[in-house]
Amino acid sequence: MKKRMAYTALVVGVLSVGAAWAAEPIDTRTRLLAANCAYCHGPDGKSRGAIPSLAGLEKGYFIQQMKDFKSGARPATVMHQHAGGYTDEEVEKLAAWFAAVK
Numbered sequence: 001m002k003k004r005m006a007y008t009a010l011v012v013g014v015l016s017v018g019a020a021w022a023a024e025p026i027d028t029r030t031r032l033l034a035a036n037c038a039y040c041h042g043p044d045g046k047s048r049g050a051i052p053s054l055a056g057l058e059k060g061y062f063i064q065q066m067k068d069f070k071s072g073a074r075p076a077t078v079m080h081q082h083a084g085g086y087t088d089e090e091v092e093k094l095a096a097w098f099a100a101v102k
């Protein structure tokens with residue numbers, strides 16, 4: 001079921017990013033943002049490989065890591081580039097989203 005939701009989010013994202021961005025409720029938008037992370041962090045942030053899972057990360061910790069990636073305080077291979085693409089508000093929504101994943 002969760003897999004299916006992530007897949008749907010991806011399809012929706014590809015088909016109608018513009019429309020969804022403007023017209024859909026925040027939740028859908030957050031889901032689309034979170035789908036950007038699935039490629040590396042796994043569906044719903046549950047990683048199957050060496051990359052850390054995001055699912056269930058404490059919100060404050062998540063936000064701090066994103067800030068540290070952005071500022072360069074935490075060295076990273078790829079996350080410093082990713083983190084730079086999100087506003088503080090989006091990071092907060094993503095943090096809440098992944099914290100809520102069981």
Ligand code: HEC
Nearest residue numbers: 036037039040051052062065066076077078079080082094
């Ligand atoms: C291209 C692969 C890739 C993508 C896409 C990606 N990440 Fe990451 N992420 C990594 C890697 C690799 C690390 C380990 C740090 C590093 O080397 O950059 C990481 C680490 C993290 C951490 C720290 C986890 C911890 O336990 O300390 C957070 C938080 C995070 N990513 C959030 C995100 C979010 C949010 C997105 C989507 C907006 C995202 N990542 C997309 C590869 C990726």
